[in-house]
Amino acid sequence: MVDASLRSMILQIMRTMRDEHGISFLYITHDLATAHQISDETFLMYQGHTVEHGVGTSVLTQPRHPYVQQLVASIPRIDMKWEGTITLPDNAASGHSAPVGCPFTARCPYRMDICTTTMPKLVQIGADDQQAACFQYEQQSVAHS
Ligand code: SF4
Incomplete structure (x- = not known):
């Protein structure tokens, strides 16, 4: 700072x-x-967990994980007046999810039943070895260990 x-x-x-x-x-x-x-390689973390990883800056120019998408969307732009509101799910107040499942569950607008019970793994999506830990991408990807 x-x-x-x-x-x-x-x-x-x-x-x-x-x-x-x-x-x-x-x-x-x-x-x-x-x-x-x-950055040559970037890891985005939420509550101690890597939620997105990528080589280069694709994780910031084309974020895939909902948390990273919200982070990038919240960056003020000097050439644009801030308008509209950000809507969070009702249970987002604490910002903390249950100790099992996806750590972003409480604040995620795309959460599914599986998100509350199972921790998503990093899976590869797109080019440049970009990975996100989100069930939205598990069906279309090969899991990374
Ligand atoms: S795994 Fe579920 S709760 Fe977590 S970011 Fe993806 S859709 Fe949202």
């Missing part, structure tokens, strides 16, 4: 160290904008 010019300088130093010295970074952030700028 540093100011924009200092943040840009830090990211540039990290890129230089990566490109010129082969140094890798584990960059943990809530800031999707800088994650988009710097």
Whole structure:
């Protein structure tokens, strides 16, 4: 949470160290904008679970998991006035799901019966080795371990 010019300088130093010295970074952030700028590989987590993973920035430009879709949709755009409302399911107030099943169940507009009883695995979807942990994609994909 540093100011924009200092943040840009830090990211540039990290890129230089990566490109010129082969140094890798584990960059943990809530800031999707800088994650988009710097990441070669991205893991999106919810309540300690990886819900989406991808090489490059496809997870942020074409998010598949409902949580990541909501995250990306909530990023303010400087060229657009904020309009409309965000509707959450009635039981979303706590933000916590039952200890079994998908951790995003309480807040997911697409939840199904299986979501409350079974933890979804990461499955490959689309190109670029993009994966999401969501039952919406299990039928069309090969499960990853
Ligand atoms: S597994 Fe179910 S509750 Fe979890 S994100 Fe997918 S549709 Fe929503």
